[in-house]
Amino acid sequence: MKLAELGEFGFIARIRAAAPPGPGLRLGIGDDCAVSEVTAGELLLTTTDMLLEDVHFCRDWTSPRLLGRKCVAVNVSDIAAMGGTVRHLYLGLGIPADMAVAELDELLAGVLEAAADYGADLAGGDTCASSGPLVLSLTAEGTIADGDVVGRGGACPGDAVYVSGSLGDSALALRELRAGRRPSAFLASRHHDPTARAALGQRLAREHLATAMIDVSDGLLADLGHLLRASTCGARIDGAALPLSADFAAALAVEPGLFPLALSGGEDYELLFTVPPAAIASLARVAETETIPLSRIGTVVAGAQGVIVTDRNGGVVASPPSGHDHFRRGV
Amino acid sequence: MKLAELGEFGFIARIRAAAPPGPGLRLGIGDDCAVSEVTAGELLLTTTDMLLEDVHFCRDWTSPRLLGRKCVAVNVSDIAAMGGTVRHLYLGLGIPADMAVAELDELLAGVLEAAADYGADLAGGDTCASSGPLVLSLTAEGTIADGDVVGRGGACPGDAVYVSGSLGDSALALRELRAGRRPSAFLASRHHDPTARAALGQRLAREHLATAMIDVSDGLLADLGHLLRASTCGARIDGAALPLSADFAAALAVEPGLFPLALSGGEDYELLFTVPPAAIASLARVAETETIPLSRIGTVVAGAQGVIVTDRNGGVVASPPSGHDHFRRGV
Numbered sequence: 001m002k003l004a005e006l007g008e009f010g011f012i013a014r015i016r017a018a019a020p021p022g023p024g025l026r027l028g029i030g031d032d033c034a035v036s037e038v039t040a041g042e043l044l045l046t047t048t049d050m051l052l053e054d055v056h057f058c059r060d061w062t063s064p065r066l067l068g069r070k071c072v073a074v075n076v077s078d079i080a081a082m083g084g085t086v087r088h089l090y091l092g093l094g095i096p097a098d099m100a101v102a103e104l105d106e107l108l109a110g111v112l113e114a115a116a117d118y119g120a121d122l123a124g125g126d127t128c129a130s131s132g133p134l135v136l137s138l139t140a141e142g143t144i145a146d147g148d149v150v151g152r153g154g155a156c157p158g159d160a161v162y163v164s165g166s167l168g169d170s171a172l173a174l175r176e177l178r179a180g181r182r183p184s185a186f187l188a189s190r191h192h193d194p195t196a197r198a199a200l201g202q203r204l205a206r207e208h209l210a211t212a213m214i215d216v217s218d219g220l221l222a223d224l225g226h227l228l229r230a231s232t233c234g235a236r237i238d239g240a241a242l243p244l245s246a247d248f249a250a251a252l253a254v255e256p257g258l259f260p261l262a263l264s265g266g267e268d269y270e271l272l273f274t275v276p277p278a279a280i281a282s283l284a285r286v287a288e289t290e291t292i293p294l295s296r297i298g299t300v301v302a303g304a305q306g307v308i309v310t311d312r313n314g315g316v317v318a319s320p321p322s323g324h325d326h327f328r329r330g331v
Numbered sequence: 332m333k334l335a336e337l338g339e340f341g342f343i344a345r346i347r348a349a350a351p352p353g354p355g356l357r358l359g360i361g362d363d364c365a366v367s368e369v370t371a372g373e374l375l376l377t378t379t380d381m382l383l384e385d386v387h388f389c390r391d392w393t394s395p396r397l398l399g400r401k402c403v404a405v406n407v408s409d410i411a412a413m414g415g416t417v418r419h420l421y422l423g424l425g426i427p428a429d430m431a432v433a434e435l436d437e438l439l440a441g442v443l444e445a446a447a448d449y450g451a452d453l454a455g456g457d458t459c460a461s462s463g464p465l466v467l468s469l470t471a472e473g474t475i476a477d478g479d480v481v482g483r484g485g486a487c488p489g490d491a492v493y494v495s496g497s498l499g500d501s502a503l504a505l506r507e508l509r510a511g512r513r514p515s516a517f518l519a520s521r522h523h524d525p526t527a528r529a530a531l532g533q534r535l536a537r538e539h540l541a542t543a544m545i546d547v548s549d550g551l552l553a554d555l556g557h558l559l560r561a562s563t564c565g566a567r568i569d570g571a572a573l574p575l576s577a578d579f580a581a582a583l584a585v586e587p588g589l590f591p592l593a594l595s596g597g598e599d600y601e602l603l604f605t606v607p608p609a610a611i612a613s614l615a616r617v618a619e620t621e622t623i624p625l626s627r628i629g630t631v632v633a634g635a636q637g638v639i640v641t642d643r644n645g646g647v648v649a650s651p652p653s654g655h656d657h658f659r660r661g662v
Contacts, residue, residue: 003658011658026374030561031482032412032545033376033473038369043357045364046455048470050423054462081363092381092423092468095658124377129657131385132463137423139379139470142364151362214363230361326460327334327342327426 001101011101011127015108022121024087034123036088038143045142045149047078053096053133055326061177064103066192067136068110074217075140076118076196077269081215083150083205084142086118086198091125094135111138118198148205150273155212155231157302159274162283164197164292166245167220171265172258186247194269200290201271209283213273219264223272224307231274234305237298239263240312263309263317274300332432342432342458346439353452355418365454367419369474376473376480378409384427384464386657392508395434397523398467399441405548406471407449407527408600412546414481414536415473417449417529422456425466442469449529479536481604486543486562488633490605493614495528495623497576498551502596503589517578525600531621532602540614544604550595554603555638562605565636568629570594571643594640594648605631 003011016029027035038044051057051071062070076086091111095104115122120140173183173191183191197215204210214227220242228235242262244252252258275283280296287294309317334342347360358366369375382388382402393401407417422442426435446453451471504514504522514522528546535541545558551573559566573593575583583589606614611627618625640648 006658008657027480027482031484032409033378033415035413035475035480035482036375036377038373038375040371042369044367044369044375044472046367046419046421046470046472047364048421048423048455048457048468050425050457050459050466050468052425052459052461052466055425055460078363082366084364088377090377090379090470092379094381094383094386094466124379126379126381126468127657128381128383129386130383130464133461135381135383135425135466135468137379137381137457137466137468139377139421141375141377141472144366149358149366151358151366153362326339326458327337 003095003099003101003104006101008127018108018112019122022087025121025123028121028123034088036123041146042143043146043149045079045082045084045144046139047075048137048139049074049078051136059134062192064106065110068107069114069193071136071138072111072114072118073194073196073269075138076198077215077217079140079142080196080198080201081213081271082144083148083201083213084144085202086120086140086142088123088141089115089120090123090139092137093125093127094130095127096130096132096134099134118196144205150205150210150213152212152214152227152230155227155233155274155300156276157233157300159211159276159300160280160296161235161237161274161298161300162294162296163216163220163243163270163272164200164294165268165270166243166248167216167268167270168248168262168265169245170194170267171261172248172251175261184247186245191267194267196269197271197292200292203286203290204273207282209275209279209286210273211276213271216268216270216272217266219266220272221263221307227272228307232304234301234303235298235307236301237307237309239309239317241295241297243293243295334426334430334432334435337432339458342435349439349443350453353418356452356454359452359454365419365421367454372477373474374477374480376410376413376415376475377470378406379468379470380405382467390465393523395437396441399438400445400524402467402469403442403445403449404525404527404600406469407529408546408548410471410473411527411529411532412544412602413475414479414532414544415475416533417451417471417473419454419472420446420451421454421470423468424456424458425461426458427461427463427465430465449527475536481536481541481544483543483545483558483561486558486564486605486631487607488564488631490542490607490631491611491627492566492568492605492629492631493625493627494547494551494574494601494603495531495625496599496601497574497579498547498599498601499579499593499596500576501525501598502592503579503582506592515578517576522598525598527600528602528623531623534617534621535604538613540606540610540617541604542607544602547599547601547603548597550597551603552594552638558603559638563635565632565634566629566638567632568638568640570640570648572626572628574624574626
């Protein structure tokens with residue numbers, strides 16, 4: 001079916017029928033605003049991320065379902081990075097004329113599937129025609145107990161720097177796709193279908209284990225730089241301690257020049273956080289029960305001299321490239 | 332200056348420096364999420380609207396400042412239509428390569444100026460490059476006392492149908508622009524720089540005068556249709572009672588065929604609401620103190636037979652065209 005036959009309001013009715021309301025939502029899709037409750041003692045967390053065709057994704061390289069899932073995951077990742085729990089999603093869609101209703105249904109199914117994975121509902125949005133690219137703009141609201149928020153600005157000298165999961169997989173997948181090659185299923189999934197570390201972020205916040213936290217979306221060094229600037233600190237990072245997946249390590253063994261992807265590649269959606277020495281023992285327990293590898297990759301140091309990355313022999317890795325900048329490097 | 336020189340993070344720092352935090356905002360631009368407070372006894376209202384170049388606006392016909400202002404007004408209008416007060420704004424920007432920093436500064440100035448007009452702050456957002464059109468995606472959060480929310484579904488047979496301000500001005504301005512003519516300053520301002528009826532909406536909700544409310548964005552008949560479907564009612568509308576501005580009336584005198592623009596033209600951003608007979612006297616007092624004309628244009632009737640529009644002689648206006656549909660009619 002073509003969207004022109006269904007019409008804007010037919011399409012909205014279709015979304016509404018498919019989107020069950022979650023707890024705390026008084027009024028969802030179908031009025032001028034969504035109406036929701038915030039429990040006393042909780043704070044509201046809000047984040048928004050736009051995914052633009054030919055900038056953030058190519059329709060040829062992914063599927064509408066994965067695109068819908070990713071769109072949710074990248075927003076939930078921001079809420080996880082404050083330690084919060086996602087509650088409501090609002091989806092803005094700019095739809096090019098060539099998209100079929102079947103593709104939109106798949107996109108929506110991906111959004112709803114990922115929303116359910118993280119316990120969120122689709123509470124509202126806006127749908128319109130696009131004269132150019134497919135545009136996805138998702139806003140996510142979450143909540144967190146007052147007093148548990150983990151910002152970027154709390155790191156202290158002596159804190160250990162930790163990162164979850166592995167680094168560089170998404171960037172390596174993108175490099176393969178751009179070169180016209182097919183990334184491994186693992187790498188492709190890390191790029192097209194990232195997992196937000198929702199439970200981990202909530203636990204670190206609830207147990208007050210992290211002094212500062214950010215998600216790795218622009219690349220480890222860029223995001224660590226954001227965290228350190230907000231904390232007015234520097235850091236020493238041990239390049240040999242960066243967690244690498246088996247697929248990344250195998251590629252690196254063949255092509256040692258890939259290492260900068262682990263330092264600066266974007267879209268890992270892992271959590272990067274700082275932990276005071278006294279909390280490190282508790283952290284080991286978290287890593288075990290959450291079954292996510294947590295790697296200590298360095299230490300926060302006094303002074304705002306930025307990040308120093310050392311290699312296996314203690315030498316300084318020469319001026320590591322910074323992460324993705326939408327305007328400096330273009331697409 | 333070009334955006335490539337400033338870079339993404341330079342641009343974000345510029346926005347952050349210009350955007351003062353408002354009440355209840357614990358943490359604004361510069362972390363993974365904004366963090367805000369919701370007072371006990373209040374509900375959260377959330378709405379999102381996307382403005383896409385060549386669909387919602389042409390950069391040749393407006394200025395970046397007005398575009399920024401309009402982007403805020405259309406969202407605040409949705410919050411006003413529930414009776415709420417806007418608090419925080421989140422701006423997603425997809426920026427084409429040809430936009431200068433000076434234009435972006437103007438756009439941002441317009442957003443911040445309008446935010447200040449309505450008492451909101453810019454609490455977060457996302458900036459990225461666009462391979463195609465300029466994309467603005469704004470999400471607004473507001474609050475309202477629990478018990479005061481005015482939805483679309485509360486209209487009852489016998490309620491009077493009211494609309495604020497005048498109808499059709501924005502659509503007439505757009506018609507002039509599309510024909511290559513210059514609309515009057517009044518009409519142009521109604522199209523490019525609409526005012527959300529924020530204080531009116533809040534007052535109607537607080538004093539429990541409206542049983543149902545919606546803002547006129549898709550056109551009077553389309554939006555009344557949404558309200559009536561949600562209320563499972565119909566309505567009789569007196570075509571001769573539609574409020575018309577002096578400029579619209581003058582154009583109509585020359586070209587009677589313009590009348591459907593008042594019935595079905597979009598983007599008026601007036602409030603359309605239903606009032607029980609017992610509340611009509613109080614409403615007159617509101618119109619006086621808010622200094623906005625409020626016009627009674629019809630009556631809610633039982634049964635879901637839709638809207639019947641009668642002309643000056645009581646005849647039925649033949650099948651009035653419905654409002655804007657993004658997918659049925661394209662741009």
